[in-house]
Amino acid sequence: MNETKAARYQRLRRRAQSSGVVSGGVVLAAVALTPAARALASWAADLGGRAGGRLGQFAALVLFVGVLVVLWEAAALPSMLYLGLRVDRRLGQGGPTPEDVLAAHAHATIVALPIALAAAAIVMVSAWMAAGVWWLLAGVLIASLLGAALHGAPAALVRFAEVRPVSRPDLAASLRDLARRARVRVAGIDEWRTAGAGPTTALVTGLGRTRRIFISSDVVRDWSDTEIAVVVAHELAHHAYHDLLRTLALDAAVLSSGLGAAAAVLRTAPALGVPGALSTLPLVALVAGLVWLAATPIRHAQSRRHERRADLFALVTTGGADAFSAAIRRLGARHLAEERPTVVTRWLFHRHPTVAERLAMAEAYRQLRAQS
Numbered sequence: 207m208n209e210t211k212a213a214r215y216q217r218l219r220r221r222a223q224s225s226g227v228v229s230g231g232v233v234l235a236a237v238a239l240t241p242a243a244r245a246l247a248s249w250a251a252d253l254g255g256r257a258g259g260r261l262g263q264f265a266a267l268v269l270f271v272g273v274l275v276v277l278w279e280a281a282a283l284p285s286m287l288y289l290g291l292r293v294d295r296r297l298g299q300g301g302p303t304p305e306d307v308l309a310a311h312a313h314a315t316i317v318a319l320p321i322a323l324a325a326a327a328i329v330m331v332s333a334w335m336a337a338g339v340w341w342l343l344a345g346v347l348i349a350s351l352l353g354a355a356l357h358g359a360p361a362a363l364v365r366f367a368e369v370r371p372v373s374r375p376d377l378a379a380s381l382r383d384l385a386r387r388a389r390v391r392v393a394g395i396d397e398w399r400t401a402g403a404g405p406t407t408a409l410v411t412g413l414g415r416t417r418r419i420f421i422s423s424d425v426v427r428d429w430s431d432t433e434i435a436v437v438v439a440h441e442l443a444h445h446a447y448h449d450l451l452r453t454l455a456l457d458a459a460v461l462s463s464g465l466g467a468a469a470a471v472l473r474t475a476p477a478l479g480v481p482g483a484l485s486t487l488p489l490v491a492l493v494a495g496l497v498w499l500a501a502t503p504i505r506h507a508q509s510r511r512h513e514r515r516a517d518l519f520a521l522v523t524t525g526g527a528d529a530f531s532a533a534i535r536r537l538g539a540r541h542l543a544e545e546r547p548t549v550v551t552r553w554l555f556h557r558h559p560t561v562a563e564r565l566a567m568a569e570a571y572r573q574l575r576a577q578s
Contacts, residue, residue, distance in 0.1 A: 210544075211297060212543060212544050213547075214297060215293065215297040216543070216544050218292075218293045222285045222286070222288050222289035222293060223289065225285040225288075226281075226285035226286060227282070227499075229282050229284070230281045230282045231492070231495065232281065233280075234277075234278060234491060235492055237277070238478075238489040239489070243485040243487075246270060246273060246484075246485075247266075247270060247483070247484035250266040250484060251266045251484065253265070253266070254266030254268070267326060267330070270326075270484050271319070271322050271323045271487070272319060274488060275319050275322050276315065278318075279311060279315045279318065287307055290304075290306065290310075291307060297542070325348060328347045328348055329344050329482070329487065330487075333480075333481035338469075340465075341462065341468065342462060342465075342466070344462075345458055345461050348458070348461055349457070349461070349462075352458070356411070356413055356450060356454070359411045359416075360393070360394075360412040360417065360418040364396070368398070368399040369396045369399070369420065370397055370399065371394065371396055372395050372396060372397045372426065373397065374426070376431075377431055380431060381419060381434075381438055384435055384439055384442065385419070388439065388442040388445075388446050388519075389446060390417070390442045390445045390446050392410070392418060392419050393415060394418045394419070395418070395421070396419065396421070397421055397422075397423055397426050398420045398422050398423060399422075399423040407421075407422055407437055407537065408421045408422065408425060408434070409441055410442055410445055419438060421434060429536070430529065432524070432529035433532055433536070436520045436521075436529045436533055439520035440516045440517060440519070440520040443515065443523075444512060447512070447515060447516075449512040449516070452508070453509070456504070456505060457505070460498055460504075460505065461494065461498070463497055463501075464493060464495070464498055465490065467494070467496075467497050468489065468490040468493035468494055472486060472490075502553075502554060503553045506553060506554070506556060509557040509558070510552075510558060510559055513557070513559055514559055514563075514567070517567055517568075518567065522571075525575070527568045527569075527575070530564075530568045531569075534561060534564045534568070535561075535565075543560075543561050544560065545561040545562045546560060547560060
């Protein structure tokens with residue numbers, strides 16, 4: 207196979223990440239579709255029940271969900287080790303040590319646990335409150351929780367990440383003017399200090415009065431002001447067009463559909479349990495996860511549409527076609543992005559237009575301006 211380094215790197219990354227998801231899904235299915243779910247629920251209820259009352263029920267939920275999360279992450283660990291120690295070392299932009307990979311995986315487990323616990327608690331409470339339409343209530347509550355997370359994200363970053371106001375007054379002033387022209391109110395412009403070339407270049411996060419601009423420290427240090435401006439303009443576009451809320455609405459619809467499918471499975475196969483029982487949570491997660499994966503092309507198509515519109519917004523707002531092209535090339539080199547992946551790859555894995563598509567848009571805009 208005659209392929210570039212970037213194409214090989216991305217193909218191996220997709221293979222490793224897909225393998226991790228499949229491994230976790232197999233473990234989840236093994237628990238959900240066998241007596242293991244009831245046995246685990248019984249163990250958690252017996253151990254957690256020693257606390258008594260509501261506290262005992264909550265303890266049982268924590269134990270049950272905690273074991274499921276650990277099993278999922280343990281199943282995915284071999285794929286992540288392969289990704290970090292083989293793929294990234296041989297083809298990527300750095301070589302993590304085994305300790306780095308294990309630490310990152312442990313951190314992912316710690317992050318996943320409260321998320322999974324919150325989702326499980328919502329499902330159980332919804333089943334208790336809404337009976338036959340529990341899946342609809344659970345979808346609404348999960349969407350509300352995601353909306354609250356979007357609103358609180360800037361405060362969380364300021365509190366827990368290494369963040370400080372951008373130290374260059376001229377850059378801060380130009381970005382404030384850019385936000386004003388984009389008609390997007392921002393509460394602050396901060397530098398996100400990262401070690402090396404992190405995955406984030408710039409982002410605008412939050413809703414309403416909490417919205418802030420964050421720029422990674424290496425970008426502030428190494429990129430030109432015009433390149434930074436065009437990247438920030440792209441991020442501002444998502445807020446000008448309310449893309450975060452559009453994405454949230456679609457995600458909520460997909461999640462509700464997945465929960466509805468799980469409710470249908472439980473109705474047609476009552477031997478698997480009743481909604482709201484601890485032992486049915488793995489099945490609910492499995493069915494909802496399958497629906498989420500099936501909707502991947504739709505979710506990614508929406509994302510690519512948003513990204514194309516944000517690219518055009520950035521070009522029109524800044525007029526910086528050259529800066530835009532330079533930024534896209536920088537990002538492509540940083541992430542070893544494929545310029546022309548296959549159609550299937552784009553539909554299943556790409557939330558952004560390809561590098562070639564984005565550079566072509568910049569060139570078309572450049573020619574249009576030259577003619578006017």
